[in-house]
Amino acid sequence: MPPSPALVVTLDRRSARPLGTQLADQVRARITSASLAAGTRLPSSRALAADLGVARSVTEQAYAQLVAEGWLEGRHGSGTFVSAAPPLASTPPTRRTAPAEPGLLRLSTGTPWIDPRHAALWRRAWREVSTARPPAGYDDPRGLPALRAALAERLAHVRGVVCDPDEVLLTAGTTDGLRHALGALPAGPVAVEDPGYRAAAVTVAATGRGVRDVPALEVPDLAGTVAAYVTPAHQHPLGRTMPAAHRVALLASARRAGAVVIEDDYDSELRYDVAPVPALAGLDRERVVYLGTASKSVAPSMRLGWLVAPAGIRERIAHQRAITHDSPPWPVQRALLALLRDGYVDKVVRSARRVYADRAGRVVDALAPYGELTGPVAGMYATFVMPREQALAAHEAGRAAGYDVPLLADQCRTHVRHGLVVGFGGSLDDGQLDHALAVLARALRG
Structure with missing residues (x-):
């Protein structure tokens, strides 16, 4: 039985695809085809689970995925709706800072952490190349x-x-x-x-x-x-x-x-x-x-x-x-x-996700009191918006301690914002990350 006239869903329990993924795919398709308009209120996860005859975790997983992608939005006390998210605002331009000096450890946004436990597979691949x-x-x-x-x-x-x-x-x-x-x-x-x-x-x-x-x-x-x-x-x-x-x-x-x-x-x-x-x-x-x-x-x-x-x-x-x-x-x-x-590739990606999730939590705990986190933390960096003077003070304190923390303004051309882009990938280890965060937090408190 369909959950409601506005949300017709068919789940195939014989399919290898998880039920939550099937549900998310079908709701997404209804939105992109304009069958579900912006602002449409969806059934609660509990009601939808009951109508579909599945565990509530299935509908919660699907809704969480679609909220993360931006297709749905939760409104406190009202329910879950098809999203119509507003755009970001922009701020006036300002001057740029100097590039990183040689010898500074850069909190890079693009250098991955690679689990050394999988090095044997890496070496095996190149041995195979050498004999091909x-x-x-x-x-x-x-x-x-x-x-x-x-x-x-x-x-x-x-x-x-x-x-x-x-x-x-x-x-x-x-x-x-x-x-x-x-x-x-x-x-x-x-x-x-x-x-x-x-x-x-x-x-x-x-x-x-x-x-x-x-x-x-x-x-x-x-x-x-x-x-x-x-x-x-x-x-x-x-x-x-x-x-x-x-x-x-x-x-x-x-x-x-x-x-x-x-x-x-x-x-x-x-x-x-x-x-x-x-x-x-x-x-x-x-x-x-x-x-x-x-x-x-x-x-x-x-x-x-x-x-x-x-x-x-x-x-x-x-x-x-x-x-x-x-x-x-x-x-x-x-x-x-x-x-x-x-x-x-699958192994190093899974390992990296676990490491990044742990490091992201530490970065947010250390710096969230001093800046606005711009989005859900994913990948290998977190971005915090803050006043220009704060961002520059933290950036300079980091350099004095041996760390180059990228400024958000340096990623801008016309629509400049201020803040820090804190990378936590493979260019530094856990101890260095914690030390860098302590340095930044002290500067931001000051």
Whole structure:
């Protein structure tokens, strides 16, 4: 029996997919198809569980996942509703600080923690590369076929991006994938979220295109642009998830402008509060260029990523690469194939989630009294908004103690905010993290 006329759900108890995942998928699909409008009140988790004949934990899990993704919102004392989340505000610009000095230990937002217990699998993969026969000439410009097949399977399983292996192109990391995608587009400016990933804005500018700064997580008017670069699953550096209504509106804006959305899905597997948020590309494969990377799960130094794009863009990239031989090194691709096949990537991701969850709790406990946490902590950093003077005082105290703590303002171009972006990945150990947090907290108290 359906739970209500507004929420028709069918759960398949014979399916290998968990019931909570099935429920979340169906509710999400109802929202994206406009069958459930913004503001619609959903049944309580208890009532829905009773109607479906499942444990309440099933409906609570589904609702928690959809709230984390931004599709639903809980209103205290009122219930659960289809979301219409407001955009973030922006603040006036200010001066930037100097780059990090050599010798400072950087609380990096992008260096992963890798569990040393899995080192044997890492060594085994490279031994296998050393005995494998490399291609006789230049290899497939799209990348190693077996690796593309493995990535297509993984993207469907963990990111909701259903694609054929022929639709996957290997890249030398995210910025390389962005460069290739831009090279396949017509002339015109690119909208880039601000604050945002600085390397993306630099890459766009290096192709000779104009950079149009748009406030992060707002829905930009893309008229006159050829693309918009976004990090919707975990906005860098604010850490928020793009609300569901904004995702739908962004795709609609891109369709009206004849533009594409370039989705940088840089650390999506590293959620530890809920399941990873589905990729934007799962909503519109014809309008979204999807960029993935091994940098946050395996090692930044591998310089390996992947790209899934609409057919026309993908074919133009492959044609150009066939001429220039501009593709990632075969040994690195072959190693990643072995690391995926032998379970190394899954193991290090699971280990990292546990470590990050523990470190995130310590970071929040130490710094939340002095700044506003910008979003649910996921991945390997937490961002706190605070007055400029406080942020600068903590930043300088950290430098004096040997730590470089990134300033939020340094990630901004036009829409400047103030605060700290505190990374807790693999560039420091637990003792160093606790010492750095104590230094920052003392400065902020002062």
